[in-house]
Amino acid sequence: AQKVTQAQTEISVVEKEDVTLDCVYETRDTTYYLFWYKQPPSGELVFLIRRNSFDEQNEISGRYSWNFQKSTSSFNFTITASQVVDSAVYFCALSEADSGNTPLVFGKGTRLSVIA
Amino acid sequence: KAGVTQTPRYLIKTRGQQVTLSCSPISGHRSVSWYQQTPGQGLQFLFEYFSETQRNKGNFPGRFSGRQFSNSRSEMNVSTLELGDSALYLCASSAEGWRDTQYFGPGTRLTVL
Numbered sequence: 349a350q351k352v353t354q355a356q357t358e359i360s361v362v363e364k365e366d367v368t369l370d371c372v373y374e375t376r377d378t379t380y381y382l383f384w385y386k387q388p389p390s391g392e393l394v395f396l397i398r399r400n401s402f403d404e405q406n407e408i409s410g411r412y413s414w415n416f417q418k419s420t421s422s423f424n425f426t427i428t429a430s431q432v433v434d435s436a437v438y439f440c441a442l443s444e445a446d447s448g449n450t451p452l453v454f455g456k457g458t459r460l461s462v463i464a
Numbered sequence: 465k466a467g468v469t470q471t472p473r474y475l476i477k478t479r480g481q482q483v484t485l486s487c488s489p490i491s492g493h494r495s496v497s498w499y500q501q502t503p504g505q506g507l508q509f510l511f512e513y514f515s516e517t518q519r520n521k522g523n524f525p526g527r528f529s530g531r532q533f534s535n536s537r538s539e540m541n542v543s544t545l546e547l548g549d550s551a552l553y554l555c556a557s558s559a560e561g562w563r564d565t566q567y568f569g570p571g572t573r574l575t576v577l
Contacts, residue, residue: 390570392568392569393556
């Protein structure tokens with residue numbers, strides 16, 4: 349069965365620090381998709397990135413970067429030079445392909461607080 | 465394109481009542497999924513609809529039901545509300561389903577008294 353673990357429940361950093369959010373997943377499928385979402389206090393889940401299991405290239409988007417390593421089943425998310433606006437709950441999610449139409453499975457989320 | 469919209473945004477009900485939540489997906493998206501978010505259980509999948517058919521269902525009691533209309537708009541219904549149904553209910557739409565990115569609406573926060 350698929351599973352996503354975000355071991356860090358809460359992280360607090362001072363503005364301009366770099367911070368890495370960890371995500372470890374479990375799946376028996378060879379084809380799957382990994383996602384990161386951001387949930388600000390307003391409640392809406394905001395899509396950040398989607399990565400398929402055959403693409404292990406790291407991705408950088410502005411201050412955000414993602415490190416996907418199949419060897420360790422991890423898909424970590426780094427925010428460089430954090431800002432107060434980055435304060436939110438961040439969710440990692442997994443969707444399997446080989447098993448058919450399966451829904452997204454989310455981790456428990458990591459609450460990030462960036463202090464000015 | 466307009467994003468996913470959900471109505472109402474907030475709802476207060478009492479135990480035993482029923483409630484209907486509405487979700488309008490992004491134009492052109494045919495798959496609509498519903499999730500329940502609570503502090504204790506996190507984000508849990510309720511069901512997914514595609515072309516007016518329920519394609520997938522999570523592990524929730526039969527009090528939770530849904531439907532999808534021909535324009536892809538979806539509703540979910542919870543009957544005989546319980547205190548434990550208090551949650552944020554999130555709707556997500558995607559083009560075809562799990563292969564595609566799911567885009568979420570702002571959610572409906574349901575409080576059961």
